[in-house]
Amino acid sequence: MSAAHAHRDLYIGIAATVLAAFVLAGMDTIAKFLMRSLPTEQVVWARFFFHLLLVGAIFARRGNWSFVRTRHPVLQTVRGATLVGVTLSLYSAIRNGSLAEATAIVFFAPVLVTVLSGPMLGERVRHWHWLAVFLGFAGVLVIVRPGFREHDSALWLACVAAVSLALYFVLTRRLRGLDSERTTLFHTTLGGSVLLSILAGLSWQAPTAAEWAVLVGIGALGAGGHLLLVRAFHLAPASTLAPFLNAQLVAAAIYSAVFFNDVLDLPFLAGTALIVGAGLWVSQRDRRALHRPAP
Incomplete structure (x- = not known):
């Protein structure tokens, strides 16, 4: 290649990557509006179900259905369940809380991955990983300010989403090389769709025609955002793209301020800086350690 x-x-x-960040933050923004009239489980179900239909149609357009077969159904199912946990927790948080603050807290997940990779993947956890976790968690506490503000419970749900997302990332790493990327992407939404069909059915509320259109749109935005990320990571190194994933924080902050009149105060900005800074710092240290010559 030239x-x-x-x-x-x-x-x-x-x-x-930047476009995907704004698309996915837009999906969450639309979901927050829709949850004013529909149950959270139903909105999350649409996020998975219509995503599944669109991705399945794209992958099968040439008649190749090999992506349906997996050699690790249990691991794929557990991974899909963790993503259901992420989305349910996050959407429950943003239903009554701030989209920008919840998104910032969820971005603590990449820092948690560095610690969970030790016991779950057998990878070495270095001292800077623990320091990054400390700094990132300090950022979470600055944003949440437990006991000093309303909607504490909503923001703690965002913390649950962050832990679930970290587990999802670790399981994704476990599946690397075991199944194709298409198989993993398909089964992520397949397992979630099955589980959420049960949960949504327990509190189903008949949507209007307009709400159906928005539900389909949420799934389409989710699929579009993830397909953009798959394409991005095919074209450029992950280490180069990683900092640009933080564009989703910027997008969420803009959408929160414009559509929900949320005030992006100093604690939010300081906490977000700690979380993002911890993630970027540990990523840089890991890259330096990887390229350091062996003694």
Whole structure:
């Protein structure tokens, strides 16, 4: 590949990552509006079910159904269940709380992954990983300010979402090389759709025609955002794209301020800076350790 093509792919990958961040934050924003009239479980069900239909249709358009078969059904099912936990917790948090604050707390997950990778994957946990966890959790506490504000419970639900997302990332790493990316992406939404069909059925409320259209749109935005990320990471190195994933925090903050009149106060900005800074710092230290010559 020529240098010109490599640079073009790099810029396209970065643009796709930023676009995906705004698309996914937009999906969460629309979901928050929709949860004013529909149960949370029903909105999350649409997020998974219509995502599944769209991804399945795209993958099967050439008649190749190999993505349906998995060699690790239990691991795929557990991974899908953790993502259900992420989305249910996050949407329960943003139903009554701030979208920007909940999103910032969920971004603590990548820092947690570095610690969970030790007992669950056998990877070495270094001292800077623990320091990053401490800094990131300090950022969470600055945002939540337990006991000093309303909607504490909503923000603690965002903490549950962060832990669930960290488990999801670890299980994703476990599946690397065991199943194809298409198989993993398909089964993530398949397992979630089955589980959420049961949960949503317990509190089902008949949507209007307009609400059905929005429910389909939520699933389409979810699928579109994830497909953009898959494309981005195909074109550019993960280490290059990782900082641009934080664009979702920027998007969530903009949407919160514009659509919900949320005030982005100093504690939110300081806590977000600690969480993002911890993630970027540990990523940089890991890259330096990886490229350091062995003694």
